[in-house]
Amino acid sequence: TDKTNFPQDADIHDYYSQGPYWWPDPEKPDGLPYIRRDGEVNPEKYSNAFDSRRRHDMVEDVVTLTLAGYFSADSRYLDHAAQQIRTWFTDPETAMNPNMTYAQSIPGRSAGRSFGIIDSRSFVRVAESALLLYRLGILGEKDMVTLRAWFGELANWLSTSANGVKEGTAKNNHGTFYDLQLAVFSWFAGDLQTSRQVISGFCAKRVMPQIDAKGRMPHELARTRPFNYSVFNLKAMVNMALLADRLGEKMLPDGCAADHRIQRAVEYVANLSASGNGWPV
Numbered sequence: 162t163d164k165t166n167f168p169q170d171a172d173i174h175d176y177y178s179q180g181p182y183w184w185p186d187p188e189k190p191d192g193l194p195y196i197r198r199d200g201e202v203n204p205e206k207y208s209n210a211f212d213s214r215r216r217h218d219m220v221e222d223v224v225t226l227t228l229a230g231y232f233s234a235d236s237r238y239l240d241h242a243a244q245q246i247r248t249w250f251t252d253p254e255t256a257m258n259p260n261m262t263y264a265q266s267i268p269g270r271s272a273g274r275s276f277g278i279i280d281s282r283s284f285v286r287v288a289e290s291a292l293l294l295y296r297l298g299i300l301g302e303k304d305m306v307t308l309r310a311w312f313g314e315l316a317n318w319l320s321t322s323a324n325g326v327k328e329g330t331a332k333n334n335h336g337t338f339y340d341l342q343l344a345v346f347s348w349f350a351g352d353l354q355t356s357r358q359v360i361s362g363f364c365a366k367r368v369m370p371q372i373d374a375k376g377r378m379p380h381e382l383a384r385t386r387p388f389n390y391s392v393f394n395l396k397a398m399v400n401m402a403l404l405a406d407r408l409g410e411k412m413l414p415d416g417c418a419a420d421h422r423i424q425r426a427v428e429y430v431a432n433l434s435a436s437g438n439g440w441p442v
Contacts, residue, residue: 166210168272178213180265194269200385220283227290251307259314275327288349313350333380334394364417376425
């Protein structure tokens with residue numbers, strides 16, 4: 162709620178960010194509409210006008226403070242982590258509305274896009290931290306009831322809104338992280354049925370179409386930073402595997418597991434990096 166800018170039809174509590182690869186058009190006096198320069202991040206996205214930097218810092222603070230408090234047994238770290246969570250997610254004065262409607266806007270083009278949903282992937286780490294804080298007695302029952310309801314509303318928004326449904330059709334890392342978010346947020350909110358459904362379809366929907374027989378991820382290799390995007394996509398797949406293991410679900414049915422696509426992708430990334438031959442662009 163400290164941001165200095167947001168769309169006219171939005172609420173100050175709505176998350177608002179700007180697409181990272183969009184820049185003012187030098188051919189236009191006002192720079193509008195912005196034009197895309199893939200792989201080149203416009204520093205405007207980190208300004209106080211948007212929530213991006215604040216979201217990033219909040220998540221890093223919550224994770225770091227929670228781990229510091231757990232390993233040091235110093236409750237000051239844990240208390241501050243809990244306060245960060247309450248401020249962002251549950252305090253009515255400052256909390257974010259559970260939607261990503263205005264994520265990754267583009268000046269002159271769009272007030273918010275389906276692609277912006279990838280911003281909320283970092284909330285997966287908040288959910289993990291919240292569970293640990295709850296186990297340690299720092300977040301109470303009332304905190305968790307409110308927090309679980311918030312994540313349940315976001316999961317519902319992901320699966321029913323126009324932007325959410327569109328993001329779910331993405332063929333690259335956006336689709337992978339969409340599934341991870343929907344599965345984790347549903348699980349955290351207590352909707353195990355939805356979480357298990359996402360996990361059971363993950364192999365056929367994401368792994369097999371995105372990783373070829375040689376371990377390459379063509380959609381990620383086509384980007385200007387192929388190594389970064391390949392690793393990025395694999396992170397989502399590995400995190401989905403961890404969630405599946407926690408729920409006792411099989412993320413990789415026999416046919417998919419036997420093909421070793423994720424393992425091949427890891428080996429492809431590792432071998433190409435170690436070879437020093439550079440990455441295809």
